[in-house]
Amino acid sequence: MTASAGLRITDLTVTYPGPRASGFGRRSSITAVDSVSLGVAPHETVALVGESGSGKSTIARAVVGLVAPAAGGIEFDATSLTNQRDRRARRNIAMIFQDPRSALNPRMSAAASISEAWEAHPDAAPDGVRKDARRRREAVVDLLAQVGLDPDVAEKRPTALSGGQCQRVSIARALALRPRLLICDEAVSALDVSVQAQVLQLLVSVREARSLSMLFITHDLGVVRQVADRVAVMRRGELVESADVTTLFSAPQHDYTRELLDAAVDLDVSG
Numbered sequence: 623m624t625a626s627a628g629l630r631i632t633d634l635t636v637t638y639p640g641p642r643a644s645g646f647g648r649r650s651s652i653t654a655v656d657s658v659s660l661g662v663a664p665h666e667t668v669a670l671v672g673e674s675g676s677g678k679s680t681i682a683r684a685v686v687g688l689v690a691p692a693a694g695g696i697e698f699d700a701t702s703l704t705n706q707r708d709r710r711a712r713r714n715i716a717m718i719f720q721d722p723r724s725a726l727n728p729r730m731s732a733a734a735s736i737s738e739a740w741e742a743h744p745d746a747a748p749d750g751v752r753k754d755a756r757r758r759r760e761a762v763v764d765l766l767a768q769v770g771l772d773p774d775v776a777e778k779r780p781t782a783l784s785g786g787q788c789q790r791v792s793i794a795r796a797l798a799l800r801p802r803l804l805i806c807d808e809a810v811s812a813l814d815v816s817v818q819a820q821v822l823q824l825l826v827s828v829r830e831a832r833s834l835s836m837l838f839i840t841h842d843l844g845v846v847r848q849v850a851d852r853v854a855v856m857r858r859g860e861l862v863e864s865a866d867v868t869t870l871f872s873a874p875q876h877d878y879t880r881e882l883l884d885a886a887v888d889l890d891v892s893g
């Protein structure tokens with residue numbers, strides 16, 4: 623393992639077009655992420671926390687290529703992800719979104735959603751799945767089993783599935799390309815409370831079984847304690863503090879981190 627293995631984000635800045643001051647004025651821009659450096663080592667789980675609008679999702683979107691950085695670098699195993707030539711390196715990284723229904727195509731069965739990934743990335747597809755329908759079906763059923771779903775889910779569309787089942791299909795789809803880093807953007811917060819713990823447990827067991835790294839975006843500090851090795855705290859686009867989970871909870875260095883922890887204690891979720 624080299625020092626640069628895993629995800630390495632260096633001085634990342636991401637801007638969005640802001641509102642026009644007047645009908646003819648120049649567009650302003652919003653700096654959603656401001657010169658953030660952050661790493662996720664192999665097998666490590668890093669939680670990204672911070673108030674709404676602090677730039678957490680934007681970092682995730684930049685890593686998977688949904689938004690282009692204005693400046694800075696993103697590398698996985700020392701291969702740049704911002705360089706068009708090396709975009710194939712992105713298949714090492716999969717993302718689970720907050721709303722599983724909108725993350726899945728409503729017209730596609732679970733099987734089609736899962737196997738679509740193999741058409742887009744043939745080099746990552748298991749042997750035979752692109753040409754052999756029976757082999758493809760077996761591989762889909764195997765992935766469904768890994769996320770705790772029965773084979774008959776394969777034929778179902780998102781509208782015929784519960785929110786928790788949809789999120790499990792999204793996780794199966796993410797695993798189809800055998801990623802090494804899973805980015806979970808509030809992956810359980812849209813689910814019923816009773817289902818949240820089950821899906822969280824699934825993510826943890828998948829992480830263990832596949833030795834994955836994780837970037838875990840959440841506003842729930844109780845969840846952070848359960849899943850993370852390290853915590854990075856964002857505020858207004860900047861990274862204000864990063865520490866291992868025990869240190870951050872027991873000896874936060876930044877006032878803002880203390881505020882977050884105090885707010886969580888008030889809500890009785892962190893302890």
Ligand SMILES: Nc1ncnc2c1ncn2[C@@H]1O[C@H](COP(=O)(O)OP(=O)(O)OP(=O)(O)O)[C@@H](O)[C@H]1O
Pocket residue numbers: 638639652653654672673674675676677678679680681
């Ligand atoms: N598509 C967009 N166009 C313009 N501004 C955006 C866009 N997406 C996000 N922003 C702005 O960028 C900033 C960071 O948003 P981002 O969604 O990354 O924060 P977040 O910490 O993930 O928040 P939340 O927890 O609410 O999802 C916010 O000011 C937000 O309003």
